[in-house]
Amino acid sequence: xxxxxxxxxxxxxxxxxxxxxxxxxxxxxxxxxxxxxxxxxxxxxxxxxxxxxxxxxxxxxxxxxxxxxxxxxxxxxxxxxxxxxxxxxxxxxxxxxxxxxxxxxxxxxxxxxxxxxxxxxxxxxxxxxxxxxxxxxxxxxxxxxxxxxxxxxxxxxxxxxxxxxxxxxxxxxxxxxxxxxxxxxxxxxxxxxxxxxxxxxxxxxxxxxxxxxxxxxxxxxxxxxxxxxxxxxxxxxxxxxxxxxxxxxxxxxxxxxxxxxxxxxxxxxxxxxxxxxxxxxxxxxxxxxxxxxxxxxxxxxxxxxxxxxxxxxxxxxxxxxxxxxxxxxxxxxxxxxxxxxxxxxxxxxxxxxxxxxxxxxxxxxxxxxxxxxxxxxxxxxxxxxxxxxxxxxxxxxxxxxxxxxxxxxxxxxxxxxxxxxxxxxxxxxxxxxxxxxxxxxxxxxxxxxxxxxxxxxxxxxxxxxxxxxxxxxxxxxxxxxxxxxxxxxxxxxxxxxxxxxxxxxxxxxxxxxxxxxxxx
Amino acid sequence: xxxxxxxxxxxxxxxxxxxxxxxxxxxxxxxxxxxxxxxxxxxxxxxxxxxxxxxxxxxx
Numbered sequence: 045x046x047x048x049x050x051x052x053x054x055x056x057x058x059x060x061x062x063x064x065x066x067x068x069x070x071x072x073x074x075x076x077x078x079x080x081x082x083x084x085x086x087x088x089x090x091x092x093x094x095x096x097x098x099x100x101x102x103x104x105x106x107x108x109x110x111x112x113x114x115x116x117x118x119x120x121x122x123x124x125x126x127x128x129x130x131x132x133x134x135x136x137x138x139x140x141x142x143x144x145x146x147x148x149x150x151x152x153x154x155x156x157x158x159x160x161x162x163x164x165x166x167x168x169x170x171x172x173x174x175x176x177x178x179x180x181x182x183x184x185x186x187x188x189x190x191x192x193x194x195x196x197x198x199x200x201x202x203x204x205x206x207x208x209x210x211x212x213x214x215x216x217x218x219x220x221x222x223x224x225x226x227x228x229x230x231x232x233x234x235x236x237x238x239x240x241x242x243x244x245x246x247x248x249x250x251x252x253x254x255x256x257x258x259x260x261x262x263x264x265x266x267x268x269x270x271x272x273x274x275x276x277x278x279x280x281x282x283x284x285x286x287x288x289x290x291x292x293x294x295x296x297x298x299x300x301x302x303x304x305x306x307x308x309x310x311x312x313x314x315x316x317x318x319x320x321x322x323x324x325x326x327x328x329x330x331x332x333x334x335x336x337x338x339x340x341x342x343x344x345x346x347x348x349x350x351x352x353x354x355x356x357x358x359x360x361x362x363x364x365x366x367x368x369x370x371x372x373x374x375x376x377x378x379x380x381x382x383x384x385x386x387x388x389x390x391x392x393x394x395x396x397x398x399x400x401x402x403x404x405x406x407x408x409x410x411x412x413x414x415x416x417x418x419x420x421x422x423x424x425x426x427x428x429x430x431x432x433x434x435x436x437x438x439x440x441x442x443x444x445x446x447x448x449x450x451x452x453x454x455x456x457x458x459x460x461x462x463x464x465x466x467x468x469x470x471x472x473x474x475x476x477x478x479x480x481x482x483x484x485x486x487x488x489x490x491x492x493x494x495x496x497x498x499x500x501x502x503x504x505x506x507x508x509x510x511x512x513x514x515x516x517x518x519x520x521x522x523x524x525x526x527x528x529x530x531x532x533x534x535x536x537x538x539x540x541x542x543x544x545x546x547x548x549x550x551x552x553x554x555x556x557x558x559x560x561x562x563x564x
Numbered sequence: 565x566x567x568x569x570x571x572x573x574x575x576x577x578x579x580x581x582x583x584x585x586x587x588x589x590x591x592x593x594x595x596x597x598x599x600x601x602x603x604x605x606x607x608x609x610x611x612x613x614x615x616x617x618x619x620x621x622x623x624x
Contacts, residue, residue, distance in 0.1 A: 087610065098611065099598040134612075162614075214614070219578035259614055260603065282582070282610030283603060301610035499577065499584040508588050511577050534579050 077314050080202045081121050082253070083114055084299055084307035086128035086279030087161070090138020090146050091302040092343045094330055105303040105328045108343055111153050111336035113306050113326050121310070122203035125154060128279030128298070129161025129213060129257030132175060133535060136416070137346060140353055142167045143175050145346045151180045152339055157198055159184045159211030159255040161279060165225045166535025184211025184255060187237035190229040197241050199249055205313065208249035210241045213257040214280055222533040234258050235269050242272045250316055253277065260285070260298055267291035274318055275309070288323035295321055304328055354413035359546035362553035364407040367418065370398035371449040373560060377401055378455030380554035381419070384545050385538065386457040389427035389492035389531040392478060393458040395438060396494055397502050399451020400538070410552070412543055419539035423494035427531030430510050432485040435459070436473055437506040444469040452502035459483070460559045474563055490530055494538060568620040576617050583611040591623045599623050 094106035114125055131150065132143025143164075150158070160183060164172055169191060176183045176193040185194035197210040212234035218226045238254055246252060251274040256263055259281035267276060268291060276296045278285075284300040288309060295318075299307035305325040312320040365377035381401060386394035403418040430438075442454030443463050458479060463472040476483035483489075493507060500508030511528055546552050567576045569589040577584065582601055586592040595601065601609045604620040615621070 087612070089612070098596055216578070216614075216616075220614075259616055260605075260607070261616055261619060280614050281603075282613030284608040284610070286607075289605075300608070301612060495584065496587060499580075499587040500590075501587045508575065511575060529578060532579055 077312060077319065078203065078205055079121055079310065079312050080205060080207075081117065081123040082275070082277065082297075082307075082309040082311065083117060083123055083125045084128060084277045084297065084309070085110070085126075085131075085303060086257070086277070086299050086307075087130040087282050087301040088127070088146070088303050089130055089134025089163070089301070090132065090143070091135045092137045092145065092149060093135075093347070094328075095135075095302040095304060103330050105305075106330045106335075107149055107153075107303055108335040108337075108340035109330055109333040110303050110306050110328045111149075111339040112334050113328065114153060115336060117306075117308060117326075122205075124156040124200055124202060124207070126156055126209070126253075126255055126277055127158040128255050128277050129159045130163045130279060131158060131161070133163040133166045134302075136350065137343075139537075139540065140350055141346065142171050144178065145342075147175050147178045149339060149342055151178075152342060155179075155181045156200060157182050157184060157209050157211070157255060159257050159279075160188065160194060160213050161257040162214055162217040162220045163535060165217060165221050165229075168225050169227075169229075184209065185213055186210050186241055187212045187215070187232040187234050188229060189232060196237075197245060199245065205251075206249040207251055207253055208242075208245045209253045209255055210238055210245075211255040211257075212237055214259065214262070219532065220534045222535060225535065234262070235266055238266065238273065239270050242270070246272055250313065251275070251311075251318065256280075259283075260296070263296050263298070264289075264291050267294035267296055275311070277307070277309075284325065286325055288321055295323075297323055299325055354416065355411055357409045358412055358415070358543060359410045359550050359552055361405050361407050361410050362551055363555075365405040365554055367401045367404040370401045370455065371451060371453045372398075372446055373453075373562070374556055374558070375455070376554040376556055377405060377418070379457065379557065379559065380405075380552070381538070381542060382455045382457035383554070384542050385425055385492050385494070388541055389425050389490070391427045391458070391490040391492035391531070393435065393489055394456065394492040395435075395442070395459075395497070396455050396538075397442075397451055397497055397504075398453035398455055399502065400494060400496070401455070410546055415539050415543045415546065419537075419542060421496070421538075423496050423538050424534050424536060425492055425531060425538060425541070426495050426498040426529070427490055427492040428498065428507070428510055429488050429528050429530060430491045430506075432476075432483045432487050432489065434506050434510055435483060435489060435491060436476060436485070438491075438504060439463070439473050439476065440470050441504055441506065443472050450502075452504070454560075456559050460557075460561075462561045462563050464563050466564075492531065495534070567615055567618060570622055571620070576615070580615045581611065582609050582613045582615060582621060585615060585621060586611070586623070594623055 092107040186196035260283040263278040278298040282301040309323040
């Protein structure tokens with residue numbers, strides 16, 4: 045072989061070796077299989093001690109048990125732990141500390157990200173900002189405008205992979221909380237927002253995860269409409285997706301509620317794309333599981349704090365407000381609670397059910413525990429516009445089972461009425477006066493009640509029918525308007541409002557004022 | 565605005581939860597008795613789950 049031919053041959057050889065090395069490098073980077081795990085919860089609502097099944101009474105969940113599971117599963121492969129909203133508000137374990145207890149737990153568990161849920165706003169914007177500042181993980185809210193502290197997305201690195209996590213919350217947030225909690229805040233359409241941020245980050249990440257608090261139905265719509273979402277971890281609808289659901293090219297998951305289950309999604313990538321997923325829900329069963337000791341200690345510390353809070357004097361009752369006759373006649377405790385309900389909603393009238401009050405408030409020191417015993421239900425205040433004839437129907441229903449000592453018996457404020465208990469049901473009401481003036485059948489009044497009655501509980505169908513959404517119902521720019529619904533604060537229970545009232549007034553009393561009178 | 569419980573139409577109320585829909589439609593007692601609530605895809609729902617217009621839920 046001539047020298048020139050040898051040189052060419054060597055050059056070709058070198059080129060082939062280079063090409064082969066580049067090929068090998070590409071195989072190493074792109075031809076390998078990557079795996080990681082997503083652990084997820086949603087709608088925890090502060091149920092750190094677990095939640096009892098309404099039928100069987102069986103205890104499910106318990107954050108110390110869930111945390112043990114998380115730690116074990118995390119040790120098996122690269123993992124992230126995320127929360128799809130509604131974490132800090134709900135159970136007394138969270139509410140009494142305005143969510144601080146939950147953030148402490150989440151920090152201890154090493155959450156990687158959380159999206160705000162609608163209920164995160166229930167303690168007010170200042171409190172939410174405080175909670176966000178305490179969180180050692182990013183809190184997301186890409187479609188929330190006018191509220192600082194929320195990030196639209198993060199890029200999380202796990203084992204060489206980059207995951208873009210975008211967080212969105214339901215546009216209907218203003219409908220489920222007091223208007224003051226969302227003053228100046230707008231909730232943009234989630235779909236358009238997600239699309240915008242996908243365009244911004246998709247070239248920087250291996251996959252896109254949407255942490256969504258919009259509900260399963262809307263997650264499915266999001267998956268249909270928006271291209272480029274690999275995974276949606278959802279919340280808001282409290283849906284128990286026992287295995288991942290595929291909608292178009294998007295994987296949708298959701299982990300029920302209250303920490304009763306832990307979501308586990310194992311993702312395999314090949315050549316940078318999702319090659320397979322395996323998902324399940326780990327049932328959290330306190331009877332058979334092990335506690336994470338550090339988390340258990342935090343839970344216990346707050347339990348002790350709750351016990352202490354329950355025994356703290358919040359005010360003084362000048363007279364005993366007895367609950368003995370709340371189901372059959374006017375009582376001072378009924379007047380007391382109904383007055384607070386009416387004043388809070390700034391309504392003309394309040395009507396609540398006698399069955400919502402379970403214990404008396406005794407003369408002397410009043411503790412938080414006394415109020416929680418007196419008003420044990422998770423009822424919140426709703427106010428509607430009702431016509432006088434509808435109010436009459438409501439009162440008729442209220443007294444229709446007085447002989448049975450039914451819980452439906454009405455406790456009222458702003459209205460006084462007389463009735464004949466021996467008359468035929470539906471025809472017992474004789475007179476009705478609103479702030480001293482005869483009730484007018486065609487006039488509209490604002491009536492405060494609780495959500496249980498508003499939904500038709502205790503047979504109050506008139507309330508429920510009255511909430512036929514008016515033709516002019518709308519939710520524009522995050523603000524609800526309706527000609528019927530004028531107050532709806534799902535974030536504060538009646539008992540907490542009553543407790544706060546007593547704390548403010550210090551000395552409380554109420555008396556019988558002949559608001560409800562029987563006529564022979 | 566409406567939604568459905570066991571295919572029976574009820575009025576949708578802003579901020580309504582599954583529990584509210586059950587109270588409104590009279591099915592709450594069945595839940596206390598041991599039945600569960602499911603969405604139209606057969607997934608169990610928590611009682612505090614939010615509902616949206618047009619939702620169909622089933623008690624069984």
